[in-house]
Amino acid sequence: MVHRFVNDDLLRLEKLRIDIHAARGTAAVVDDVSLAVAAGRVTALVGESGCGKSMTALAVPRLLPAAACCVGGRIHFDGRDLRVMPEEELRRVRGRRIGMVFQEPMAALNPLMTIGRQVAEAIELHAGVRPREAARRAVQKLAEVALSDPQRVARQYPHQLSGGMRQRAMIAVALAGDPDLIIADEPTTALDATIQAQILELLCAVTRQRGRALLLITHDFGVVSAVADDVAVMYAGRIVERGPAAQVLARPRHPYTAALLRCVPRLRGPRVALPVIPGAPPAPFAWPGGCRYHPRCALASDDARCRHEQPTDVSVGADHVAACWKTENT
Ligand SMILES: Nc1ncnc2c1ncn2[C@@H]1O[C@H](COP(=O)(O)OP(=O)(O)O)[C@@H](O)[C@H]1O
Ligand SMILES: [Mg+2]
Incomplete structure (x- = not known):
C-alpha cells in the first residue's frame, strides 16, 4: 500500500526562527x-559554514542544543506542525518517520555495540518486533546500504570499519524505522571523493526507491549539482534563493548563489584558479543590517536599499524565488 501524504511537500518550514x-x-x-x-x-x-544549516536541520525533529531555541514559525510535516506536537508523539516521529544522518558516524554510533545490534535495536524500537526478527532484518538493512558481506559487518564494531562503511552503517540505522524523510547533515564531508560519490548515490537511491524525501545539507555546490532536484541557498541565517536545482544552477538569480557557483571546480576544460568570494561570512551576533550579503556583494555598493532594507522574496520563475533588491537586473 502506498502511503499518501497530506501534501506533496512532505516537509515545509515556514518562517522558521531560531535564537x-x-x-x-x-x-x-x-x-x-x-x-x-x-x-x-x-x-x-x-x-558556507556557520550560516545556520545544522540548526535548521536539528530544529525539525526538535533536537536543537540547549543554547538554541526555536522561537517562531512552523514545521509542517505530513500535515502536522512538529513545533507544537506533544513530546511523546514526536518520539514516535523521530526514527520511525524521520531518519537522521550526520557527518561523523563515530559520534552517532555506539563504539561498544556491534553494528548489527545497533541496527537491530533501532528496528525493535520502531517496528516493535522481537530481537531474533530484528537481527534478521538488520542484516537485510546492511545489505540494502550495499555493504558487502552484511553478515560479517553485523558482527563488527564501528572502529573495525572504514569511514565509508561506517557512514553506510549509520544510513542503515537511519533507515531502520523505514522513515519517509531522511535528513543528512554533510554526510560525505569527511570522506574522500570516490567514497563521497558512492554514499551520495546510495542516499539518493534509497530516497527515490520508496518515494521518500531527502533533505541534504552541504557546503559544497558540487554536491548540489551532482544530485539535487531542488535547492535552497542559505546565507547568514536566511534563505537567499530557492528553486528547482536545474534552474538555479543554469541561471542563479541571487549574487551570492552566482558567486558560489563560480567557485565550483569544473570537471572538464582547462584548469583555472578558482575565484573566492572576497570577505568572510558574518557571525550571528554581527549580521549586517539591510541585505546580510551586501558587504560582500559587487552589486550593492551604491545602493542604500541593499545597505538598509532586508530584501523580500521575488518570484523569478516557476517555484524559483530570490531575495535580492537587484534581482530584476541580474
Ligand atoms: N551550541 C552553540 N552555542 C552557540 N552558538 C552556536 C552553537 N552552535 C552553533 N552556534 C552558532 O550558530 C551559527 C549556525 O551554526 P550551524 O547551524 O552549525 O551552521 P552550519 O551548519 O551552517 O555550519 C554559527 O554561526 C555558530 O557560531
Ligand atoms: Mg553544520
Missing part, C-alpha cells in the same frame, strides 16, 4: 527560513 542564547545576548541564527522538501525528491540546503 541562540549566549553571554553576549541573543541572536537569530536562523531567521525567517521557509523551505519545502517534496516526497521522491532530493532537496539540498547549501551555504
Whole structure:
C-alpha cells in the first residue's frame, strides 16, 4: 500500500526562527527560513559554514542544543506542525518517520555495540518486533546500504570499519524505522571523493526507491549539482534563493548563489584558479543590517536599499524565488 501524504511537500518550514542564547545576548541564527522538501525528491540546503544549516536541520525533529531555541514559525510535516506536537508523539516521529544522518558516524554510533545490534535495536524500537526478527532484518538493512558481506559487518564494531562503511552503517540505522524523510547533515564531508560519490548515490537511491524525501545539507555546490532536484541557498541565517536545482544552477538569480557557483571546480576544460568570494561570512551576533550579503556583494555598493532594507522574496520563475533588491537586473 502506498502511503499518501497530506501534501506533496512532505516537509515545509515556514518562517522558521531560531535564537541562540549566549553571554553576549541573543541572536537569530536562523531567521525567517521557509523551505519545502517534496516526497521522491532530493532537496539540498547549501551555504558556507556557520550560516545556520545544522540548526535548521536539528530544529525539525526538535533536537536543537540547549543554547538554541526555536522561537517562531512552523514545521509542517505530513500535515502536522512538529513545533507544537506533544513530546511523546514526536518520539514516535523521530526514527520511525524521520531518519537522521550526520557527518561523523563515530559520534552517532555506539563504539561498544556491534553494528548489527545497533541496527537491530533501532528496528525493535520502531517496528516493535522481537530481537531474533530484528537481527534478521538488520542484516537485510546492511545489505540494502550495499555493504558487502552484511553478515560479517553485523558482527563488527564501528572502529573495525572504514569511514565509508561506517557512514553506510549509520544510513542503515537511519533507515531502520523505514522513515519517509531522511535528513543528512554533510554526510560525505569527511570522506574522500570516490567514497563521497558512492554514499551520495546510495542516499539518493534509497530516497527515490520508496518515494521518500531527502533533505541534504552541504557546503559544497558540487554536491548540489551532482544530485539535487531542488535547492535552497542559505546565507547568514536566511534563505537567499530557492528553486528547482536545474534552474538555479543554469541561471542563479541571487549574487551570492552566482558567486558560489563560480567557485565550483569544473570537471572538464582547462584548469583555472578558482575565484573566492572576497570577505568572510558574518557571525550571528554581527549580521549586517539591510541585505546580510551586501558587504560582500559587487552589486550593492551604491545602493542604500541593499545597505538598509532586508530584501523580500521575488518570484523569478516557476517555484524559483530570490531575495535580492537587484534581482530584476541580474
Ligand atoms: N551550541 C552553540 N552555542 C552557540 N552558538 C552556536 C552553537 N552552535 C552553533 N552556534 C552558532 O550558530 C551559527 C549556525 O551554526 P550551524 O547551524 O552549525 O551552521 P552550519 O551548519 O551552517 O555550519 C554559527 O554561526 C555558530 O557560531
Ligand atoms: Mg553544520
